[in-house]
Amino acid sequence: MTSTSQTPASDAPKHGNKPQKIAKHNSDNALVRGLKVAGRGIATVWSVPKARFGIILLSLIILSAIFAPLISPYDPKATGFEAGANPTMDHWLGTTANGQDVLSQLIWGGRISVLVALVGGLLSTCIAVIVGLSWGYIRSFFGEFIGFIVNLFLVIPSLPLMIVVAAYLQNGGMGVIILVIVLTGWAWGSRVLRSQTQSLRSRDFVTAASFSGDSSPRVIFHEIFPNMLSLIINNFFGAATAAALAEAGLEFLGLGDSTTVSWGTMIYWAQNNNVLLTGQWALLLAPGLMIALLAVSMTFINFGVDRLSNPRLREGSSR
Numbered sequence: 486m487t488s489t490s491q492t493p494a495s496d497a498p499k500h501g502n503k504p505q506k507i508a509k510h511n512s513d514n515a516l517v518r519g520l521k522v523a524g525r526g527i528a529t530v531w532s533v534p535k536a537r538f539g540i541i542l543l544s545l546i547i548l549s550a551i552f553a554p555l556i557s558p559y560d561p562k563a564t565g566f567e568a569g570a571n572p573t574m575d576h577w578l579g580t581t582a583n584g585q586d587v588l589s590q591l592i593w594g595g596r597i598s599v600l601v602a603l604v605g606g607l608l609s610t611c612i613a614v615i616v617g618l619s620w621g622y623i624r625s626f627f628g629e630f631i632g633f634i635v636n637l638f639l640v641i642p643s644l645p646l647m648i649v650v651a652a653y654l655q656n657g658g659m660g661v662i663i664l665v666i667v668l669t670g671w672a673w674g675s676r677v678l679r680s681q682t683q684s685l686r687s688r689d690f691v692t693a694a695s696f697s698g699d700s701s702p703r704v705i706f707h708e709i710f711p712n713m714l715s716l717i718i719n720n721f722f723g724a725a726t727a728a729a730l731a732e733a734g735l736e737f738l739g740l741g742d743s744t745t746v747s748w749g750t751m752i753y754w755a756q757n758n759n760v761l762l763t764g765q766w767a768l769l770l771a772p773g774l775m776i777a778l779l780a781v782s783m784t785f786i787n788f789g790v791d792r793l794s795n796p797r798l799r800e801g802s803s804r
Contacts, residue, residue, distance in 0.1 A: 526715070529793055536789025543782035546775070550595035559586040561593040561746045569763060578767040582758040590746050591771050597659060597747035601732040602779065605666040606725025612667065613674030613724070614717055618705045620675065621682025635679075638672035647731060651740035658742045662735055666728045674720040681716055685709050715793035722783040722790065729783075733776050748772035 530536050549556065559566075568584040570576060578587035620631040647665050654661045685691060686709070694704045710717075735741050736749025743750055751772040760768040 526793055530786070530789030533789040533792055535785045536787075536792075539782045539785025539788070542778060543786065546595060546779055546782065547599055549592055550599045553592045553596055557589045557592045559589040561585065561590040563589075569765065571765070572767060578771055579765055581754065581768060587751075587768055587771065590751055591748070591775065594747045594751055594772060595775065597745055598729060598732060598749065598776065599779065601659060601663055601666070601747075602725045602729035602783075605663050605670065605728030605732070606721050606723075608663070608667045609670040609724040609728070610674060610717060610721040612671040613678055613720060614710070616671065617675035617678030618682050618709060618713075621679035622686055622705050622709065623701060635672050635675050638669070639676065643669040644734075647735065648738065648740065651735050651738075659745065662732055662741050663728075665735065666731045670724055670727055670731070674724060677720065678713065678716065681713055682709055685712055715790055718793075719787055719790045722787050726780045726783045729776060729779050733772075748776050 531540070562585065564584040566576065566580045566584040566586060568580060569582050570580040572579045576586050576588065578591065580586055581590070616631060616635065620628055620635065622628075623631075647669050650665045650668065651661065654665070682705075691704060691708050694708045699707070732741075732747070733749040733752065736743075736747060737752050737756065739753060741747075741749065743753060749772075752769060755765075755768040755772075758768075760766065
């Protein structure tokens, strides 16, 4: 009887796992490279004194909004205090005409104002990125159609459009405010991103990706998008600043939900109660100052983001 030799399982070739190991190794390297690039970007922004001040200020505003239940001395809607009281040790900024603590409203109001600014800025930026990059890369009737829509939104004055839409959808709450801000705030960013996309469209790496058979969405978001990240971040902070100011303006005009507590509604009720005539300046000055500080913080951060997108600023800082 002839015996057939069998290869032990332990001696079998183990080449089947190599592609998986190579893919995992490449993904790990990409993650490490991404973290290094992000670290260098954060270090560059942090090296700018104005941006450092803006980051600290914005962090304090966001933290105070997050931990409002812990640091607020009273319930912002509680009406059991003396109405129209001046600042005292118990009420540092006084009370409203309804007997509500102004400091508590100021702390809690940051939740709505900051949330609207960040969410409105993020959604506006997302739309601007999709429209701007597509508009700048695609050369067809579709690109011309996108250009017509963008130019239409740019021609229409944003403030009257915001007022009309908010008045039509009045009493819709914070969601309507964000919708109005996003609807009127994406067009300018898309035009800026479109101009940068057109300058990158003729670069060698984009041409090579197109000739290799990559689809237009892959070329846009895998080749062009990473090279515009600093400009997109810059656009986000600009859109968030505009959203914060727009929210305050719409609430001041009474086009939002006046029952919520935000910096805009605080100004609205202060104006209705004629606080300047009664000498209660804190009711109007405090929320206005917080809105200004929120806008200033994001504007200062943009100085650091500009250094990322402009190599000449980095070269000038190293001399």
